[in-house]
Amino acid sequence: MQTPPEIDFQGLEPSPDFRARIERRIEKLEKRFGRITACRIVVKGPGGHHRTGGLYELNIRLALPDGREAVVERTPHLDERFQDFDFALNDTFKRARRRLQDQARRLEGQVKLHAEPAIGIVRRLMQDDGYGFLEGSNGRELYFHRNSVAGDGFARLGLGERVSYAEEDGENGPQASAVTPLGEREPS
Secondary structure (H helix, E strand, C coil): CCCEEEEEEEEHHHHHCHHHHHHHHHHHHHHHHHHCCCEEEECCCCCCCCCCCCEEEEEEECCCCCEEEEEEEEECCCCCCHHCCHHHHHHHHHHHHHHHHHHHHHHHHHCCCCCEEEEEEEEEEEEEEEECEEEECCCCEEEHHHHCCCHHHHHCCCCCEEEEEEEEECCCEEEEEEEEEEECCCEE
């Protein structure tokens, strides 16, 4: 870690024992992930909150490379198990570990990114028959059915209108699905 971890106790006296347990958890996270650049932990003691009285609350903010963060901010919802500091500590660090795993996967490029929808232009409409054709971003003509258009958008579609769509294989070749009108016309 580039900076020493910050541990802030609110509503209770700073306990050397609690601090040591938190620091051991931080060390475990660092050994496992090693990319943590900064860490701030807030421990809120059992207090007079009308909804969470008598419960510990821990919040963690972990800074990672490339400006990324893993944040665990969770107020217990009347769960009496949070009256025990060790339970609250375990629960919070378990969540932090999962968030770090997600961020580590993103940093390593293991998270599957969804493709952006393609943009096309409506070229032919058979309003009475409930289908049409659009010109895809690659210049290819794609069939679409009225059921593929979001909401009641098919009735409002016009020639030259720009739409987003997903291409899929149909019975007679490629077709457009999830067609969404963009409310723009092709420039003349």
